[in-house]
Structure formats: structure tokens, C-alpha cells
Amino acid sequence: MLTYEDAQSELAQLAEMLGKANTAYHGKDAPDLDDADYDRLKRRNSALEAAFPDLKRTDSPSDQVGAAPSEGFSKITHAVSMLSLSNAFDAEDVTEFDSRIRKYLGLEATTPLPFTAEPKIDGLSLSLRYEDGRLVHAATRGDGSVGENVTTNARTIADIPQRLAHAPKTVEVRGEVYMSHADFEALNANQSKKGGKLFANPRNAAAGSLRQLDAEITRARPLRFFAYAWGELSEPLADTQMGAIDRLETLGFKTNPLTQLCDGPEALVTHYGKIEQQRANLGYDIDGVVYKVNDLALQARLGFRSTTPRWAIAHKFAAELAWTRLEGIDIQVGRTGALSPVARLAPVTVGGVVVSNATLHNEDYIAGRDAKGGEIREGKDIRIGDWVQIYRAGDVIPKIADVDISKRPEDAVPFDFPHRCPECQSDAPREVGDAVRRCTGGLICPAQTVEKLKHFVGRSAFDIEGLGAKQVEQFHTDGWIAEPADIFTLRDRFGSGMQQLKNREGWGDKSASNLFDAIDEKRVIGLGRLLFALGIRHVGEAASNLFAAHFGTWTALSDGMDAAKPLSGPVWDDLVGVDGVGEVMATSLVNAFSNPEERAAINRLAALLDIQDVVRRDTSSSPVAGKTVVFTGSLEKMTRAEAKAKAERLGAKVSGSVSAKTDLLVAGPGAGSKAKKAVELGVQTLDEDEWLALIEGL
Template identity: 40%
Template sequence: MSDPAKRAEELRKLLNYHNYQYYVLDNPEIEDYEYDKLLRELEEIEAAHPELITPDSPTQRVGGEALTMFEPVHHEVVMESLQDLFSHDEVREFDKRVREAEKDITYVVEPKIDGLSVSLEYENGLFVRGSTRGDGVTGEDVTANLKTIRSIPLKLNMPIPFIEVRGEVFMPHERFFKLVEQQELNDEKPFKNCRNAAAGSLRQKNPKITASRGLDIFVFNIQRIEGVDVELHSKGHELLKKLGFKVIPDYKICTDIGQVIEEIDKIGERRGKLPYDIDGAVVKVDSYAVRRKLGSTAKFPRWAAAFKFPPEEKETKLLDIEINVGRTGVLTPTAVLEPVTLAGTTVSRATLHNQDFIDGLKIAIGDTVIVRKAGEIIPEIIGVAKKGGGDIYKMPTTCPSCGSPVFREEDEAALRCTNAECPAQLLRHLIHFASRGAMDIEGLGPAIIEALVSKGLVKSPADLYYLDIERVKEIERMGEKSAKNLISSIEKSKSAGLARLLYAFGIRNVGQKAAKLIAGRFKTIDRLFNVTVDELTQIDEIGEVIAQSTVDFFKLKSTEHLVERLRFAGVLMEDNTEEVADTRFAGMTFVLTGTLPTYTRSEASKIIESLGGKVSGSVSKKTTYVLAGEDAGSKLTKAQSLGVPIINEDQFKEMIK
């Protein structure tokens, strides 16, 4: 064995890093099974060398750190974590330790739901508070968000004086796939798995967002209760059902350890067929009296343990690699595999992520690869078992959907198609084109756009301007009046002006501000077809990256075709921004941070720009003022350190009178 002190330090740093990624950022980077193995190794080192135990060791706390987004909640009954078991022998060892204290034991075996653990408190039958587990001792008050989960009763079927229950909030597979699809459509980073999605959804500041995510819950334990005597965990489940809770499903009472192991194996066989994620099975002593007798260690209860299922891995042959173009223009390689059974389902395809991932594993068509299901849902290749003799696969240089060149951003791993009219990314382009900051077509939301595309009525942003009432009425639930209103909104958007049109095109790296600056300098779209990088970078705040992206976009034949069709439809191709008459803020740069009492950031920015000032996203010595509202963050701190004047909204209103 290597130096135990050095290895313990390495493990502490690694585990604390992954703890932070998982519990604080909701961004896990490794599978639970891998994390648990690392933790087990550290526990073994510290058991052999107690002098190496440090206060910051992950073995010395119940769980992760509490977030500061919500009000803290102190748990009267600690929401303990469980001892992990990885083999049948370890299950038998657990049983042996339990029976040393009490010979006559009955267990309850339950599926271990992979989600976010919460506490629900009820007074006189009414839901009064809900909180996350946090670090087991202190959690976060998420009552408003939990109320949006329809399976949580707001009023119990019986008016018990007080009860606190523990449950697991999770996201069903169906809702997860819909959410990821929507995130990809919005060009957002999608959640990695259902647990990650459930945690991120429950911790939203806006309960409306939580409500839209379709979260669910299984309740699995009574933490505290008044007015009713319950002596068995299994009887507690029966009571919870009567009260109206959605109780953990498929739990089984076992009278010996052989039955326990048999039930664990049965749960493992079912896990790939369930509509939600599980990552193990929980074994609990049924009797509360025996639980009290057994007690807890500093880390976990002695009366319960979690059997963790390892990710199932199989070898199969890589037959081909297909390239799919997503709605955001990203080219994603997908492995075509010889069918193999994984976690109860047949797998014949798996994601390969991107070129860096392929290069890292040195993957070639014809290789025998190792496949597993990430989070028990998405199949992925984790290694090459046997080389097939082929060359490492290389991604195409042109889009397989439209044949246009592809590009890779400097800080991105993904390849993207450059074509604004690429059929594969049409829906995303249309949603952005019609959005408020772009052409602002009122009433043209994602659902209407999807219906127009599915009926073949729109194949390009330009097609929107060739629609008529009769064709729009073909959309389901679209009556005469709604169709007229939509056509009217589309007609109105023709006068949006060059700045909005440039932003609506979705040119990479070109946001609303850059589009406005470019439109203000060149005035007409025709001048942009021959513009150079040097000419663009002469504009203050337009750098080489934005300039190059703009030049590349206007070199494309597809851009020329799109512009001509828009021009023919009557879309304004010139800058219509009013000249600044009052220049009191000329030469001044403002930075906005925090939430203002009455103005939105967009409104305040428009006022500053209308008076000749500039709005920047970062604080520097050149910043004239920082306009700060509530919850101002690092920008305010930096302004204070640099001595930049800080103003509030009232002072700002005085300045613009």
C-alpha cells in the first residue's frame, strides 16, 4: 500500500470536491457507485489509522452542505444517511451485527429511490412546512415548491396533532426526457439524470418553475408523530397510506436474512423496468423499539443499511456511428451497437457525446466496447474492451443534414452547423426568431411554431411572412380570430428594424447589444454582405470573435437566400433606431447588478442608452457608475474594491429627470 497519509489526503480532496458538485451545485460528475467506493476506501484507511482522521473528512459528517438560497430549517430528528452494502456477504454481516443486540428480528426491504430527500411536517392534519435534507441536521425551507407536487397532500385524511414524515422527491423518466428535450431546444445545458433534474427543479426560487417540472414523491418513513402510537415500520406505511401519502412501493416484510437477499435481488431485476430511478434497496429493522435499542453511530443508524446496485456493464460490438443534428445545430455522434440487454431493456444505441470523448477512449467502428446505463436511463460507452483494427473515428466537417460547414467554438466540445436555414435546427431558430428580444411576434409561441413546422407550413423564418389566415387556421384549436391576430403580429414585426433582425438571425456570439451596435454603425443590411473583420472591430465593444462570426454568417449562400426572401416579403432591412437627442450620459459606462424596485434591467439599459450612455456587463476602472438593486453580488463587491461610484434606483431617477 502507498503512503496512507498521502492517499487519505487525496481521497478527502476528491470526495469533498464531488460532495460540492453533488450537494451544492447539483452537478454530479461521477456515478454514485464510484463515489461510494472512494468513500469506502477512505473509511478503511481511517479505521486502520485513526490518527489520520481530520475534521473536514467526508466520513465525519452526515451528508452534504446546506444551500443558502432558502431559509434554514433545523431537523429535530436528524435525517441520517445509511451505511452502504455492496455484496450479499456484507448484508449477512449487517444482519449478524443487528442480531447481536436482538435475536428476534423482522426486516422491511424497500426500493431505494434515486432523488432528493425531504421532510414534510403536518400540524392538525395540515401541511405546514417542507424542507430538504441538507446536511442531515440543517436543511432548506422549500415549502412553497413542495406544495406544487400534486402527490403531496396539503390536508391529511385524519387530523393527527403532529406528524413529520420523510420522503424522496423524484422525476419520472417521461418528464425527464421532455425536460431535456426542452432544454436542448432552448440551447440550455440539459440535466444529466433524473436525480440531478429533481434536485435542480425543487430548489428553484420560483415555484412556478418547480410546478412545471412534474416532480413526484414517495414517502418512506415517520420521523415524529403525536397522538397515534406506531410500533412497527410496516404498520407506519399502512398509516401513511390511510393519511393520504404516496408511500414507497413494493416494500416487503422479511423474517430472515435469506428472504432479505432474495428481495434485494428481485428489486435489482425490476429496476430497468420502472418508470423512475432506483439505485439500490434499503433494509430496515421493522420494530421501532428494537431501533431505539440499536441506536446510531456518529454517521448512520445501526438498524438500517442500503444495498447499492453497481451499474450493469456489458460488452458488445460497435457496428456504426451515426451523426444526428440537434435542434440547436449540435452534431452528436451515436453508436449503433449489436443489441445487448442492460438493466432489463435491450440496448442497440448509445451516445458518444463529441470528438473529445471519442478521442479519449480511442473508439473506432468495429471495436468491442463496454456499455452501461448512466443513471439507469441513458446508455453510454465507457471503454473499449477489444480493438477491431480500424482508425479512431473522426467527426464530419460538413453538416449531414444540409451540407453546410460545421464549426467548433473555442470553449466548446461540440460541433455546430453554420446554416441559419438548416432543417435539423429549424424549430429552435424559429422560436428564437419570434422571441421578444428578436422580432417580437406576439402569439407565436413554441407550441404554435411546432404545429406550423409539423404541418410543413414553415420551413424557414422567411416562410412566416408568407402565411395567410386560411393556412394558419389549419392548426388545431386555431380559430378565425386567433389566426387573424397572429397574421397581424407577423405583419407588425416587419418594421422591427435591422438591430432586431440581426439578433433574430441567431448569429453565434452576436447578442442584442452587439446587433444594435452593428446596425447603428452600418445602417443597412446590404453593407454587411461585404463587411470585414477590421471594419467591425472598429466599433467600440465589438471584438474579433463577434466580428468573425458576423463575417462568416454573411458569406453563406443560405444567408443571402434568407435575406432576399425576407426583403421580398417587406421586412425592414435598415436601422430604425432613433438618434439620441439628450446626451447627458455621453462617455459614461453603467453596470447594472441586483434587482431594482421598479425598473427591469432591460428598461434601465434602454434609458441609459437613450441618453447616450453605455451599459457594460463587467465592472472595471473605466466604469462610471454601478446601478445596484437587491441581492447585488460580485459586481457590487468589485465596484467597492475599485472605488467605483455606486447608485441606487432613487439616485438614478434623479439623474434622468
């Protein structure tokens, strides 16, 4: 079972790797991951965020689309953002996608809900803007908001019309630039003959060809284009997704002939299977099938998350497996003291990437048990020397899926999981209900200290340029930083000469000065980001923002922690009543501030910072601004998710429980204990119609 700390550590690694991959691919045209591996990493990130929503990072790859545009091209701001898609991994995920949409829209299971299913082309996304039927510019996805102006290059692609007849006055056509297998092989053969650069795969070749500063090079490359979506429109293309695709074809664009209308999850999965069987013979690369709600009016109701639409999902093709020898098991200590086992493997290639380690999660996983004591892998334990099967489905550190007992060495013995911290030798007990052992060394454990500092300077936390994990380890080893506050006193302690730092390998006058300037720039920080940077167990990025929004200011939060210390009373009740905050999360936060040593360290840090208050949205005209609202029962004219989102947009706080702090209870049919408690406390209760009348027009 994946632990909280494992997930947090893995998400940090994913953010770093995917960030570097985006920069290498989009910014330098020198990808360091092939397409399949990039997609697997992205899938793993999404799966972890779904399992641990409070760990989602501010620099989450889920919230990033592509990368910042290259400086070699002028920039174009997309009138409508170019978003990415969330992923499905199996038939169960597809069924869940359908159920999630029905729940959001309030549709019964028997209500028809058609979808389109189309191959997911493995190429480079491109947006084409036409005005009065004339192509005026073409832009890459970029970071989703701003892309690169590749208009001159796009005009050289035969599949892209220069003019459109009978088109809306303004239309942005979106699709994928790609290269066929035959053209890719011919291009590489020609490149080899000329002694030029060879491309790793058709996608990289297509991306590199479109992003040439010399359009004549692009013209010489065999690029193609499939249209499948749109951005800004002066008038609708159609009422349905399929109708809009047909309209794009009549305008002169090539659309994928395998796109099909399906009447539900079962039909979607069936079509997915048919496309997968044809995959090897298509002549171009695809990496899955995209499903979209066909009714465009329903798409509009479903809307978007931060970077993905609710009405679409990409059903990716399966992960890959390989067998290798387990050569050792290392125990790593995380910032919360968790002892995490990592498998050291004889290097093996899995899906084009050489793998040399894998996560082992915890001692139960090694022993062949799940968290409840049930068998996994048919009860087979994992031993050093075993022949093991490696599974990659977007993992930075892959998993061990199986063990071949028939190849087990005769001298292999069960792994003896340590009961003491390998770093400081403190006891590492396993608390009841916890899946991992934790070092009790706290501040005396160097591993915990270093990991906390690494987290503190991470991209989702303070993100200090020039101060990464490597520098943190160096400075901690040298005795320069032992706690976060020490980072912000470095300049004062070194003085103007900076001689100690300059004498270190890799540092000089300029780099040292830049580091101190970068540190000073981060003295101003938002309350939510600061909370996340503290690395408090169970308090991830989403939770930090919830707490920040609840208290608003550092002073209010600090005072609130003191008042909530008994884990009882009005401040505590108010805190755990915040929608999305549970007792475990709240207890962890209060306990961190109640620990004398930890509180002292936090106060030393806060004294060196300018902590920004939470900026409240202007809801001066809202009748529910600042009020605490609870929804209960079955809403009939909107789903609970829609009602909650609307209330929060209007400045209300949505709570999951009724208390003396509750201002309004919105009760639908079937309201039970919450409605009864509201009566007892004298809380104003509205039915759904009264609630809608209250917020009408807002």
C-alpha cells in the first residue's frame, strides 16, 4: 500500500522530472524522455493526485500544459486556453468517468449520454486562427495560455487550408501535427545520408520540424495535420461534438476516420479495443483513445477544472512489463520519519527506459500482504536475489508486480525490516493503523532534517532559484543551515565578502550574490504556500490552501492554533467544519504548532518573512459573502458539486457539518440529521428554490 510520505516524495520527483521533460521537449527540441515514457509519468502523477488530493502541488504537472514558449519565436496568447486531458487506465476508469459526469449533471443511469471516441494522435498540438476565412496565425500549445507563433511554418503543411469557404467569421481550429511512419523513416534515412540529426520517434520529428526558425526546413519535412477541436468561435460549428467534427471536414480539414459515436462506457471500451487492434497498421502513432461528451450544451454545463475539461478523458494504452534480478533493498528516511524500502535492480529496459530501482512501499508489501493482512502476489514475499517482474505505468520509481519463486536462490532469506532508523539509530515503531514505521529521532535525525529542508525549497514551496536539493544537502553538511530560518540569515552570517561560499566548488562572486538575491526575493510569500513549505504531515498543498483561506492572515492562523490546541472548543469546531478538512488533517496542523521546538522554529522563520494575506474575491454584491453554508439532502435542479462551486464563487464558505457557526442550511428532499441540528441551533434553513432565488442573477 502506498503511504502518504511515499506519495508525497513521488509527486515531488514527478514534478521535477516532468518539468525538465517539458523544458527539454518544448523549449530545446531535445527531448530526454520518449513520448510513451512521458505519458506514463503524467498518468502516474494523475493517479497519485486522485488518491491523495491534499498532496497536489502548486507546480503539479496536472496544472501545466506544455512548457513556456521558446524565446526563438514571438508569442501568441490563446483566446481560449489549450487544455490537456485527464487519463483513464482501464475499463473501470471509463465507467467511473461516465458515472462522474452523470453525478455532476444529475442524470439517471438510464438517461442516454452519447460520447465520441477518436484516436489520440501522438504529435504536436496546434491552433489555427481564421478570420473572414483567411488563416491569420498558427500557434503551438505552449503553456496552454501562451504559445509560439509558427504561422509561417504552418502555411507549408499541405493538410492546413490557407482559406476556408462558408466558415464562421472567426474560427480557431485545433488539432495535431504528426508524421507518418513511412515519412519518418524516409526523413531519418535522408538525415543519416547527410550526417544530420536523427530523430528518436515520429512525434519528436514532427515537433522539431514545426518549430524550425527557417520555414524552408519545415516545408521540406513531410508534416500532416488532423483537426479534432476548436477554440474561439464567432458562431457554433454544430450542436454536437460529432456534428462539429463533420463541419470541420466540410471546411476542408482532415479528420480521423476512426472517430465514432458511442452510446456508453461499454461501447467506448469496445471501440477502444478495435482501435488498439488496428494500432500497428495505422501508419502513424497513437497512444490511446479520447472520449468526449457528444452534446455541446452538456459540455458547457460540465465546464473545466484548472487544466482539464470534465467532459473528456484520454483512455491510454496499457503499461509495460519486464523481468530482472533484485540485487538489494535500501531503506530511505523521509521528512516525516517514514522508513521507505527501495528495490535495487539489475538494470532492465522497460518501455524504452532503463530501470534500476523500484518502490517497495512498506514492510507489508515486501512480505506479500496488504494493509489488512490479506495476500498480494498470492502471498509471495520479496527477497534479495529474487527474479522479479517490473511494472511501469507512469512511475518514476516503478513497482514490483510479481516474483518468480521457481528462480529463487536457495540461500535467499525473508527480508528483516529494520526497527531502528538507519540514519540516527532511533527507535522506529509502527503505530496502530499506520502502514509504515517512523523514526522517532525528530530533530536529531539528519535524514528528516535534510528532507524537510528539501521540501521547503521545492518548486511548490519557496522555490528559491539556485537552492535545490543538492545545495541543501551541501549547506546542511557544512553546518550552514539546520532549519528554514537559517536560509534567510545566510547573507548576514556570511557578510559582504561571501568568502566561505565562494571557496566552495561551483560557487563564485556572481553565483553567491545571485543566490542571496534569490533568497531575499522569496521573503514575500503567500500564506498557503508558506504552510505547505513547512512540510507538516497530512497537510499537503490543497489542505494548506484550505487552511489559508479559512484563517486569511498569519496572525489569525497563529492565534487560531493556540485556541484550537485542546482539540475542542469553537475554533476547533470551526476548523474541522471546513469542507475538505478532516480531524486527522486539522490535528496534525494544530499539533505541529503546539510542539514547543517546532513552534519556535516556525516563529523564527515567520519573523524573517513578509507573509501575504489571502486575497478575497470581490463579492460585495453577494448576499452570501462571508457566510457559512451547508448543503444536505438531494438537490433537484443542480448537483451538489454545482451548488458548492456556485456558493464558493459567491464568497461563501461551504462546510460539511452544521454548527453554531453555520449561517445557512440548504436542504433538499431527504435531509436528515443536519436539518434537525439546524433547527436546534436556530440556523436559517432554505429549500433549493429559496436558495436559487437568493442567488438569482449572480
